[in-house]
Amino acid sequence: MTAAIIFAITIVLPNLFLMGLGFFMKRRGEASQAFIDQASSFVFNYCLPALLFFSVVDSEVDYAKQVVLIAAGIIVTFILFIGSELYAKRFISAPADQGVFVQGVFRSNMAIIGLATVANAYGDIGLSIGAVYMGIVTILFNVLAVITLSRVSKSADDTWVSRSLMIVKKLLTNPLILALLAAFAYKALPLPPLTGVIHTTGDLLAAVALPLALICAGASIDLKSMLHPSGLSMQASIGRIIVAPILAITIGLAFGLTGVHMGVLFLMVASPTAAASYVMAKAMGGNDVLAANILAFTTVVGLFGMAIGAALLRGLGLM
Template identity: 85%
Template sequence: MIDAIVFAITIVLPNLALMWLGFFMQRRGEASKTFIDQASSFVFNYCLPCLLFFSVVDSDVDYAKQITLILVGILVTFILFIGAEFYAKRFVKRPEDQGVFVQGVFRSNMAIIGLATVANAYGTQGLSIGAVYMGVVTILFNVLAVITLSRVSKSVDDTWISRGTMIVKKLSTNPLILALVGAFVYKALPLPPITGVIHTTGDLLAAVALPLALICAGASIDMKSMLHPSGLSMQASIGRIIVAPIVAIVIGLAFGLSSVHMGVLFLMVASPTAAASYVMAKAMGGNDILAANILAFTTVVGMFGMAIGAATLRGLGMM
């Protein structure tokens, strides 16, 4: 059991340390909102795409064997989404709160905290598997987020056709999805390995991705929001930190997942609420204050939940 605890600390502590560095820089005035926005944009548009592209291109992982993991991830997402929708319709009164609550429960921060933790746990093999999982489930996240947040729209121009167009546009211009598609196409074609200056440059950008993203996540934390959560944000946080990982473990076991696949599923699902949930809630008229509270609380507390869950699964030989 000691080994399991050490394993959990090893995969979570580096992420917490980088987030704490970002928060420390923010408190000292060394990480302004402009810096955070620009650095986050740099990571999203350039560094993470390089990380995902070369993780897939350089790997020897048989992606046909990841189908079960991806199907389980899709099923878990739908279960969390539908369950949160039923809960919100019964217990959440205001429409502008309902979609934010639902999104806070089902949408995890796979691209930053999820991938970083998987990389700490399983190295390049886990990173490659996690990249494929993230690419597919991210598409589902965006579709479900638009559906649940659309209930507050009052614009006559906002129709299901316009929403569908927005989803297609977001997905077709998403750098992460484009990088993964490009990587799969490259591997499918009889092309020579990428070497030399191109690969070296890509490696340098990829190396920046997760550390800088975690620093930005830490610098974005609002302690006031985190320490004064509303009852509703606490309920959503419980759904994200406790309910979501339990659902993932149960469904994963039902489908026979174990070892790396179970570990990737757990770490991706158990990650805190995605940062994009705040941006999308604000853009679509949801309660952005509630979204910020959920994001802040799950980002800090959720990391400890991931550590406890990882230690337990490791101790049971399931991860």
């Protein structure tokens, strides 16, 4: 069990340290909001796509064997979505709060926290499997997020047709999804391996992605919101930090997942609420203050939950 605890600490602690560095830099005035916004945009549009593209292109993973893992992730996502929808309709009255609550429960931060933790745990193989998982489930996340946040219409022109077009536009312009599709196409075609200057440049961009993303996440933490969560944000946080990981383990066991596949499923699902949830809630007229509170609390506390779950799974030989 000692080895399992050490394993859990080693995969989570580097993330906490980098986030702590970002928080420290923000407090010292070394990371302005403009820097955070620009760096986050740089990571999202260039560094993470490079990381995902070269992770897939360089890997020898048989992606056909990831079908069971992806199916398990899709089922977990749907159960969390439907369960939180039913809970919101029963116990939450304000439409502006309902969609934000639901998104806070089902949508995890796979692209930053999830991938970084998987990379710490399993190296390049885990990163490749996690990238494929993330690519598929991210599409589902975007569709479900638009559906649940559509309770609040900001204008008379906001119809199901406009929302559907918005979903399609988001998917077709998402640099992470485009990078994964390009990588799959490159591997499927009889093209020579990428080497030399192109690969070196891609490696340098990829190396920046996760550390800079974690620093920006730490710098974005609102300590006041984290320490004084509302009743509703605490309920959503419980769903994200406790219910989601337990459900992931249950579904993973039902699908017979073990080793790296169980590890990827657990770490991706158990990650804190996605940073994109705040942006989308604000854009679609949801309660952005509630979204910020959920994001802040789960970003810090959720990492400890991931460590505890990883230690238990490792101790039982399941991860």
